Amino acid sequence: MVNINDEITNLISMTWINSPKELLSKKYLIRFWSIDTQWMSFSEAEKLIIELIEKEWVKEIDSSISSNININTEGIVIGWHPPESIHLGLPKRDISTKKELNDHIIKEKTIIISGEDFTNKERRLVRYISAKTGVLKEEIIRRAKRKKRSLGQITNSLCILLIAKEQGMEMNELIDAF
Numbered sequence: 001m002v003n004i005n006d007e008i009t010n011l012i013s014m015t016w017i018n019s020p021k022e023l024l025s026k027k028y029l030i031r032f033w034s035i036d037t038q039w040m041s042f043s044e045a046e047k048l049i050i051e052l053i054e055k056e057w058v059k060e061i062d063s064s065i066s067s068n069i070n071i072n073t074e075g076i077v078i079g080w081h082p083p084e085s086i087h088l089g090l091p092k093r094d095i096s097t098k099k100e101l102n103d104h105i106i107k108e109k110t111i112i113i114s115g116e117d118f119t120n121k122e123r124r125l126v127r128y129i130s131a132k133t134g135v136l137k138e139e140i141i142r143r144a145k146r147k148k149r150s151l152g153q154i155t156n157s158l159c160i161l162l163i164a165k166e167q168g169m170e171m172n173e174l175i176d177a178f
Helices: 004-015 026-036 042-054 120-133 137-151 156-166 171-177
Strands: 058-061 064-067
Touching: 004 026, 026 042, 026 064, 026 137, 042 058, 120 137, 120 156, 120 171, 137 156, 156 171
Parallel strands: none
Antiparallel strands: 058 064
16 A cells, blocks of 8 residues: 555655755756656646645745655665656645754755866866867756756766767767766
8 A cells, every 4th residue: 555645755855865955946846757757747747746835745935846844865765656646636744743844944046057066076077078069067067967866876977977978979088087
């Protein structure tokens, strides 16, 4: 039997796994759930966001969405996907059994485009790829973060190398340089 509260917690934890305190845009959530992970259709994702807000599982702040629960990265099983029952009416979040996020720090940007999470070596690699391909550094970082969210337990370096490969760059050159 599927425990819907656990499934909602897994959905939110998978979505915010790499950035538990970050605000995410509605467009990002819809794209992530429908295109990146292929968990549901575009319209189902849109309806689910509205219901999660209404039932207080997530909160809306200036048209961005923030998790309203503690992110549980330990309990996520690789290959998990939400059951169909997640679309059949969610229960209201029971705040008496959930620890409130008192230290929830809200960032003003919805998805950070800076390379703060990247090492100096990774930032140099981003600059190099940008110079060779003509793709803006910010776009490479955005794509790398998106890959990291989609793939889960993967390094920033590998995400950046995947972006370079998609742009047709020679991998031997990059791996030797890295």
